[in-house]
Amino acid sequence: MLQHKTASIDGFRIIAMLMVIVIHTGPLHSFSESADFVLTRVLCRVAVPFFFMVSGYFVLGGEGQRHPTRVKRYLKKTALCYGAAILLYLPLNWYMGDFNGQKGAWDFLKAFLFNGTVYHLWYLPAAIIGIIIAALLIQKAGMTTALIISGMLYAVALGGDSYYGLVSQIPAAQAAYDALFRIFDYTRNGLLMAPLFFVLGAWIAQKPLPRLRTSLVGTVAALIVMTGEALTLHRFSLQRHDSMYVLLPIVMVFLFSALLSVNNAQNRRYRTVSLLGYILHLWVIVGVRRVAERLGLVDILVRQSLVHFLVVAVLSLMISFCIAWLYAKMRRKEKPEGGKCRAWIEVDLDAIVKNVDTLRRLLPNKNEVMAVIKANAYGHGDVAVAQHLYAHGVRAFAVATLDEAIALRKARVKDVILILGYTAPSQADLIVRYDLVQTICDADHARILNDATEKPIRTHIKIDTGMHRLGQSWEDIESISDIFELPNLRVEGLFSHLCVCDSQKTSDVAFTQLQIDRFWHTTKQLGQKGFDTGKLHIQSSYGAACYPNLPCDYARIGIMMYGVASSPHSPLPDSIDLKPALSLKARIACLRQIPAGETVGYGRACCASKDAIVAIISIGYADGVPRNYGSTGAYVLVRGERAPVVGRICMDQLIVDVSTIEDVAAGDIVTLIGRDGQEEIRCEDFAEYCETITNEVLSRLGRRLKRVY
Numbered sequence: 001m002l003q004h005k006t007a008s009i010d011g012f013r014i015i016a017m018l019m020v021i022v023i024h025t026g027p028l029h030s031f032s033e034s035a036d037f038v039l040t041r042v043l044c045r046v047a048v049p050f051f052f053m054v055s056g057y058f059v060l061g062g063e064g065q066r067h068p069t070r071v072k073r074y075l076k077k078t079a080l081c082y083g084a085a086i087l088l089y090l091p092l093n094w095y096m097g098d099f100n101g102q103k104g105a106w107d108f109l110k111a112f113l114f115n116g117t118v119y120h121l122w123y124l125p126a127a128i129i130g131i132i133i134a135a136l137l138i139q140k141a142g143m144t145t146a147l148i149i150s151g152m153l154y155a156v157a158l159g160g161d162s163y164y165g166l167v168s169q170i171p172a173a174q175a176a177y178d179a180l181f182r183i184f185d186y187t188r189n190g191l192l193m194a195p196l197f198f199v200l201g202a203w204i205a206q207k208p209l210p211r212l213r214t215s216l217v218g219t220v221a222a223l224i225v226m227t228g229e230a231l232t233l234h235r236f237s238l239q240r241h242d243s244m245y246v247l248l249p250i251v252m253v254f255l256f257s258a259l260l261s262v263n264n265a266q267n268r269r270y271r272t273v274s275l276l277g278y279i280l281h282l283w284v285i286v287g288v289r290r291v292a293e294r295l296g297l298v299d300i301l302v303r304q305s306l307v308h309f310l311v312v313a314v315l316s317l318m319i320s321f322c323i324a325w326l327y328a329k330m331r332r333k334e335k336p337e338g339g340k341c342r343a344w345i346e347v348d349l350d351a352i353v354k355n356v357d358t359l360r361r362l363l364p365n366k367n368e369v370m371a372v373i374k375a376n377a378y379g380h381g382d383v384a385v386a387q388h389l390y391a392h393g394v395r396a397f398a399v400a401t402l403d404e405a406i407a408l409r410k411a412r413v414k415d416v417i418l419i420l421g422y423t424a425p426s427q428a429d430l431i432v433r434y435d436l437v438q439t440i441c442d443a444d445h446a447r448i449l450n451d452a453t454e455k456p457i458r459t460h461i462k463i464d465t466g467m468h469r470l471g472q473s474w475e476d477i478e479s480i481s482d483i484f485e486l487p488n489l490r491v492e493g494l495f496s497h498l499c500v501c502d503s504q505k506t507s508d509v510a511f512t513q514l515q516i517d518r519f520w521h522t523t524k525q526l527g528q529k530g531f532d533t534g535k536l537h538i539q540s541s542y543g544a545a546c547y548p549n550l551p552c553d554y555a556r557i558g559i560m561m562y563g564v565a566s567s568p569h570s571p572l573p574d575s576i577d578l579k580p581a582l583s584l585k586a587r588i589a590c591l592r593q594i595p596a597g598e599t600v601g602y603g604r605a606c607c608a609s610k611d612a613i614v615a616i617i618s619i620g621y622a623d624g625v626p627r628n629y630g631s632t633g634a635y636v637l638v639r640g641e642r643a644p645v646v647g648r649i650c651m652d653q654l655i656v657d658v659s660t661i662e663d664v665a666a667g668d669i670v671t672l673i674g675r676d677g678q679e680e681i682r683c684e685d686f687a688e689y690c691e692t693i694t695n696e697v698l699s700r701l702g703r704r705l706k707r708v709y
């Protein structure tokens, strides 16, 4: 069983949101001026940089860096939020007299672009401008230069913020800042402050993490020094505004690393809640004041700063959680059920994306996921899965056959599509026409393909390192070199396949290591001979999970992308939390009373020992439920309860015993894989009853099952 883990990064968003409320309510204000300063003007200043960093991490980190899709989605979402927030706060603008004619178009533009139309909303335009700058810097100039330039922008921002008192001593600097302050009121904005934190988020995604202890000690030490810095600046009244410090980026890097090493799983709900809380809390503050005035409770509810904070925080959290919950519920409602089908498959495409993300994070940054969507994406529906993954930044796909590859191209899936299996030379032109990448099975295959075409075919050469299936032998450097020399083949990569990487047995681990060593030996030899070996890959799902740290360019992920282990006997490593994407469902066609002694189904294989009620289910072996499924103790879920499968599976139907389940009716939904109430049948369980592995079960699910996404 997989365990659900809390996501510390997304969890901290809630804390950061509360920190922003702290800044806007000053809980310690009633008690001590300096404690209030340290809390609101120093410690809680990590909140907004954290939001920028976390977006940088998820949007620009890893694969995202070369793929503008994520940035576009982020921009769209943030712009929508900003639009909604502006509308939401219009009454407040009105009330504060923003529209009384004193402000010109320039003031509105300034507010819109930099300052926020209400003061806390500056964050949203800053996120938009900041991520654009950060993405461009990383893409055009590379990570190091991006760090340097965004660091310089931050230095300029500091000069107009906490260090203004010092910097403005220099007349030229003062003049420059005067000019800047005509454009915006603070240097804390998307142009100067935000880019550094977005870049840092992306940078951390590429780095090996320090140990948790190091990060924690670093966080505390840096926070202490930053407090010293702030108090000194405050003491000499050097701060024009107090949102940035020299130490702040250092604090952030340590803090963020610490959170990542605790757990980097994701939790969407927390994201929604923190964003809602951020946007809404100002209205809550206004509301609390109003109510306090009405009730004559201003002295406690507003002037008592700690109570004020607690009331605002709790209300903001409650409202945000309620809205997020309602929203999630509405979305779930919208999901279509199998409708009127007799039998169907429900696929959670977002689970597949999440699984890809999870696996991607295991691997070194250079190693990208090549999504394996052969056999109709292991039954999940190849076009839908590939298009969804493409939209989420995956840029390499693998299939088994030419036809599968062409189907994806026709569905406008771009970039690399590698055909893992044999293609006949008579079809060489199709490989070229659809710009596919063909696996070279061995030197003979290479020659006949080369002779079959005039235009260059893109290829990856398969190396046999011990599986003895496809591939040119790893030792035969001569023959592999000859393949490189063929004029009509364009070798873009080299790969091999591991055959026992799912096993932890000592001898199997040794064999896998031997295969890996052989592969590197071959690539090195070829490199020394001056060949460009291109993209290198050897891991499949278990290869990636059990041997994540190989310097490959791709990991060919199949089964785990769909959120399941191959079998309960080769479980996933504990650290990998995957979500199954597929459910298999059918309906009860009709119910039958079976008197004791009567038999049911073909071959009279099942005989009722006492009076029984059976349900005839509209799914059979033509849909992928094997004929002997009933003979191994298998069951299905009906009304959240287990109903044992009885008799032999027919081509289009199967029979279950529902004697002990109440209120069963024709038309009821039956779950063969997936969850119903408290009960769940995992794909691994289903495969056990079939006495095979999940890979086979899934890839055999019938074409006539409707896929519902």
Ligand SMILES: *Cc1c(COP(=O)(O)O)cnc(C)c1O
Residues within 6 Å of the ligand: 372, 374, 420, 497, 539, 540, 541, 542, 556, 557, 558, 559, 560, 695
């Ligand atoms: C099917 C296949 C994969 C994917 O394997 P999984 O174990 O499902 O991840 C990878 N490489 C090759 C060559 C394959 O045929």
